[in-house]
Amino acid sequence: MYTLNWKQLEYFITLAEIQNYTKAASVLNITQPALSRAINNLEQSIGIPLFEKSGRGVKLNFYGHVLFQHLRIARDKIYEGEREVRSLISSDKGHISVGSLYTLGINFLPLLLRDFNQEYPQITFSLYQHPTRILLEQLNNNEIDICFCTDFDKDTISDHLMKTVISTEPLYMLVPRTHPMAGKKSANLYDFKDDTFILFNNLTLFHNESLNLFSKAGFSPRIAYEANEDSTVAGFVAAELGVALIPPIYGVNMERCVPIALNDPDAFRTLCMIYKPENESIPVVNKFHNYVISWLAENRDKIAPNYYK
Template sequence: MEWQQLEYFRVVAKTEHFTRAAEQLAISQPALSRSITHLEETLSVSLFDRVGRSVKLNAFGTLFLKRVEKALQEIQDGVNELQQLKDPYTGTVSLAFVMTFGLSFLPDFISEFNRLYPQVKLQLFQNTTAAIFRQLLDSEADLSIVGVIDHRNHLEWHKLLDEDLFVYVPANHRLADRESVRLEELARDPFISFKKGYGMRALTDQFCAQAGFVPQVVFEGEDVATVSVLVSSGIGVTLIPSFRGITPSKIKKLRVTEPICRREIGLAWLKGRALSPSADLFRGFIMSRFE
């Protein structure tokens, strides 16, 4: 079994068509077919169901593809590490984060890191907590900025800081003149929140439950900017981290006295996966800023 056969298998599995796969790999279709047949003979199982010119992964192929993708990723990681060892201050670091974390502190840290290590390229992904978990498992991201995770058997998680959450209300809201509120005082207000799958939505539901009510969510957004604009327009209230750029004449930030609304922010990476020198450099840089 050769590395090239595994790569051919992966491309055929993704395209589900020998002709398109051959074009993508820049080889002849007969050569590709012979390679896949030889692989199947080596494994003593059929990996595809043939349907005319198209193919479909069968149960054996689906199982094998998962292993092949991990193996090829390990090989690519090894190639990248060898290349970066020539100069640990070059390379690419992929970082996934939820937008609400990015707004709070990430821009300043990225700016400082770029100033110190200008030849290290940062590749950024904004996503939901669930999607970020999948990116880490699939090695699409080296590191992520996430809240407390429930996947400790798969990921390493290092706490960076605690962050307070605040209630934001329209400037003409009945509580707008207050400095603080109990969350239960907003039980009958419409909420502007995040879509399910975002960590901030789970926290909103959790803290409202502690306050004794289920929030009446009238809009589900994907970013703080949209949520804050809708709050300032008077549609509802929200529970989010502190953010810059609010207009006091349109929106008001209130501290929550009960329950304590706070979240933990941490740095996560795939357990057992050796980070590239550049990713390890960035991980150390982030951690050192919170010691």
């Protein structure tokens, strides 16, 4: 099988685009005879002519046109790969894929990325929002570079991922405004043992965390519905279909719901920045990771929504 080398690819594409041996040779900084020999060797190796005469120049024939379409794409991909590798070498420009919980996409991430891009405008981002379990799978599969999600048990998820705590959030019991406890500022989990619950489903790590908290409080919840999205859980509570154990949630209509603080000492969740150790060798990812740590030192209070304070 014939293997095309880089010089032949470059010579062929240049001649195909310029359609004149003298001008193409000048662009390539070689002599016209050298270009003619290279094209002739290419045609002999493939076993068929690729050009035909056209006035004082040449043009691709049918077979040359077919080859040109493929080689032009190959050349562009090679250049694209070269540009991407060069961008990875620089810590001041490049692209980062970030995963996040839905709730962090309302307040925390917009503020963080706004401030980061003011300092590093040539670094761009793609954002993927999912429950923690899916985010960790994406990180393990190299679909994202870094993610912001709830803490996890390394023994059951992935023992090689690294994490940095970004915030500890209190949990609340979300009840309809018609609920007997709606006027309370705080309560114990056990106070809701007779209620019907809307629970986050097992796509979220919060599912098992919630069940563990109910067990510590001394009861098993009567579960009516399960969902994996914050606004759905809040909507079911607003419709008086039950109560829900929730973290602080953003961007949700709370007019018909009341969040009640919990006195239980374990009623909190920990949010973390999760990453692979090897990803820190990528300059833009390492720069972003270090920036987040310094940014949190000054802006940690911006993570929590105002209506829970």
